[in-house]
Amino acid sequence: MTKPTAIRPPRSGAPDPDLLPEGLADRLPPRAAEAMRVTRAMVDAMAAHGYDPVQPPLVEFERSLAARMAGVRKNRMVRFTDPVSLRSLAVRADMTVQVGRIVATGMGDVPRPLRLSYAGQVLRIKGDGLDPEREQLQIGAEIVGADNVAAAAEAVLLAIEALRVAGATGISVDFTLPDLVDTLAERAHPMDAETTDAVRHELDAKDAGALTAVGGEAFLPLLYATGPFDTAIAKLEEFDRAIIDGGALGTRIAALREIAALVGDAARLTLDPTERHGFEYQSWFGFTIYADGLRGALGRGGTYRVTGEGKPGQPPHDEVATGFSLYPDPLVDANALPVASRIVFLPLGHDREAAAALRAEGWRTRAALTERDEAKALGCTHVLGASGPEAVQ
Structure with missing residues (x-):
């Protein structure tokens, strides 16, 4: 995005009134037009597949934004007190949780599976790693009421198509199993909560020595079950057969193979079964999407559960869903400037x-x-x- 520029020098000791807060920036012509084109192309692609758009508000009660999905982090939200209700409000950091509220309340009676799309700005309290931007464009789609192989494959294929029509090339998708360690700890390799957390941490760090030190030696093969999909899934199957009686990962491996077959040659496919970065609330399946020449991930998706209160007087709401969120700012900023129009x-x-x-x-x-x-x-x-x-x- 175009960086803000001071228009006049500040008075000594006074902040420049024309500067924007750290991590925020204006987007000027022609980049603003490019952002609108990308948004329109992606939303139109989703609409063509039967996804209806929703427009949640920019600000909600903090409790609502934090209660719909496990793993949502309050410390990423910009929060303040509502002068009207005196309750805590938050600027959305993720529109997916807002869709969760919508489907649990205003669209609770609509037949499932329910397909919804959205596009808008999100704000985080600070940037992520090497990415200093706090405000991002988020465009996504959700299938509420389904988290099977067909729904997962549809989500992956739609994310690929949305990026492609917006101008991305050389698209690759990295599959993961966000609940892998929990599944193994419950069924095939029992561990207490403390050891499970430590194993997760060292798998995230890809540290073989530390993984062994915390009692996760049996999980070492998972560090090598990564890379091109066909090779990595074969190593994951070998791991499953070698240390797990009966193959606790059998159904997940079969599902990954089926999803990969449905995606076919629409994108390059890789697998990192223990990757959890960015998968705060996903369940059995997750994916990260990239494109050639663009920095970092362009989006993530997978299966999850929408939880929390439903309509007044009804029992707590809990249903499965599958979807993805794309963050196309790198695509907008990297695209060639539009040819001068007539x-x-x-x-x-x-x-x-x-x-x-x-x-x-x-x-x-x-x-x-x-x-x-x-x-x-x-x-x-x-x-x-x-x-x-x-x-x-």
Whole structure:
């Protein structure tokens, strides 16, 4: 995004009133137009597959934003007190949890599976790692009421398509199993809570020595079950057969294979079964999506559960869902600047019907407001003449 620039030097000892807070920035022409194009292309792709858009508010009660999904972190939210209700409010840091509230309340009676999409800005209290931006564009889709293989494959394929129509190339998808350690600790390799947490941490760090030291030696093969999908899934199967009586991961491995087959050659596929970064509330399946030439991940998705209170007088709400969130700011900023469009200068007293006809054909117009206005100074490529648009010399 375009970085803010001070317009006048600040008074000594006083903050510059024209500077924006750290991590926030203006997006100016033509980048703003590119952001709108990307958003429109992605939302249209989702609509074509039957996803209906929703528009949740920018600010909600903190309790509502934090209660819908396990793992949502309050410390990522910008919070303040509502002067009307005197309750804690929060600026959304993730629109997915807002969709959870919508489907549990206002759309609780709509038949499932329910397909919804959304697009809007989210704000975090600080940037993430090497990414200093606190405000991001989030575009996503959710399938509420289904978390099976078909739903997972649809989510992956739709995320790929949305990025592709927006201009991304060389798309790759990395699969993961967010609840892998919990599944093994419960069924095949019992561990107490403290050891389970330590094993998760060292698997996240990819530290073989530390993993052995905390009692997770049996999980060492998982550090090597990563990489291109076919090779990595074979290593995961070998791990499953070697240390687990009966194959506790059998159904998950079969599901991953089926999802990969449905995705086919739509994207390069990789697997990192223990990856948990960014998967705060996903359940058995997760994925991260990347594209060539763009920094970092462009989005994440997977299966999860929507929890919390439903409508007044009804029991607590709990249902499965599958979806994804894309953060296309790197795509917007990396795309080549749009080719200069044809803009017709409309002199004072111009033929309004002729100007309307040009706009219907795809031209842009800029009308003169005073006799001093000039086509070239206003960035116009043509002038409306008696016989139509004439190129600016």
